[in-house]
Amino acid sequence: MSLRATGKLLLSASGTRAELDRLMEGADFLHAYSTAERKRQRQYAAGTFGALAERYRTSKGFLSLAERTRDDYAKVLLFLDRCADYSVEMIETADVVEMRDIAAAEKGEKFSDFVIAVMSNVFRDAMEAGLMKSNPAKGVRRLYKASDDANRRWSEKEYQTAYSLAPTHLRPVLAIAKHCGLRGQDIAALTWENYRTDPDMGKVLAFIPKKNGKKVGQITIGVPAALRSLLDAMKVGDGTVQPATNAPICRNSLGKAYPSENAMRQVWQQMKLSEEFKDALPDSADLTLHGLRVTFGSELRESGFSDREVADMLGDMSEGMGRRYSRGAEMRKTSVRVFKKLAK
Template structure:
């Protein structure tokens, strides 16, 4: 049977053999099935799938009358503020917009705070408290954009209480025993990911994007990871984290390649089990989750199923604080911002001074 040729589809298959077919423009999942490709093509040619596809396309292309919530939502999605969001946030908010489709025909002027609360509670019931917070954030952003454009007189989502409460132990600090055992049995494709998070405290989204150009010689610290963080990078600029001996040994061996050919400067430092760049931070986290689900991990660390990659960043920061560095110095090393940071000048120069000071003290303590 010839393959179905419909525009705008994202067709992918995971390692377990399950196919996922979604609308590329919105991310809406249309079909999932564990089967061979020929069977998938047969299902995609069937009336159920074609109906789901046409319905999703019709909703995507639908035009909403002026003054409706749908018209305001579409205006916001096509505007500068939405496009300035990080890709992961855009993806999360796109799912919220699909959920809010049920309210798109409502007159925006008639929507009151009680209506927003009702939508929040429905989202919490169907998809959980965290998703309900995203719903409030999106509704508020839509109305804020309309308010600035003179299309609304107030923002009915302003002040609506969030329901989600983060678990304070969700990204807990690793113990030294957990680190040594997990790293010792970790697969080769995760070693650099774990070591960079542990020894330099980088966020997952930055680790996934590092290339060999980011690993550079430095006159004060020997070798550094120099990069512009995705979060706050437009404000803090490029930061340089000194690479301690254990991590440097690993990275130098990787940089040497096969002894004849070294990786190109634009090649990714961290690669998946197939030797390819992690396409997203989520893909990298999936590799970590797969490792945690392995028999080797469960056997070596039976009580550590709650360990996270971000917990290694917490571990890095905690050890800096215990070494006597100030909150400001720790924030500089993490590329974070403080309340008064906007008032400070020469931020990049200050952060480099901190990085050199931290590197030298850490190196001295390890001897």
């Protein structure tokens, strides 16, 4: 498959439909498509929203976003192409509200929140460059309210049943999320270099999270016995050749690294659609991988750890915390204390 407007080869003739779907959902495809469309139709004039949006699309802030966020924002930028000719000098808060409401009507309230966020980022980038004096998206009300049951906590029975039904390649994904509370984007990126020996906790997962990584630094989480036995068995490899240090811990059914968090999440969604899963867990169709992170945090809180300690374990960042530059050391102290208490 090649993009008609550019002739660029995007997928070989032997590519599958699933690969095509993943490709067309990715930020690279969306960017290539929108670029081709702009070249075919028009160039953005200076002083227009389109010119600012194009500037933001190539900015360090946009390119440094997590892959999933960049994908979401790329879709929003395509949506906002309809207001590309708006004069920057004439844009007011009312215009942002109008785009929010159009997005909510056409694509839902959750998407409309992304519209506000992206427009705000575009304007902020322009302000830093001296192209705007204020941010008309600042203070615009969000419409989407997540359900209280979204990413809900898993019961122990649900986890054990799902784990037993899961294909071998999906089990480490579930186990790492359950026992260490990692985000999906970090699980997909883990390599064997991140699985290390530690003098206080035996084995740990040590990594820099994709979200807030520059602020929280490296996170070190003790690996409990149930997860350690699984990872140690995987680390042995075929008994002769062990996985390389830079090899991914979690792989898809073909033994390859997951190309994205979305691809990993799709495997879980496909499993939930199986008749075997539906028969065993008929009331669990709403389970999510992120819900295992919620489960991890909930269990820590019930074990007596403070909200601050739970946040440390999850790699969360809180404004006004006052410990931004010592979080690495503080997080390790928390991790050792949590590991030893749970081990008892």
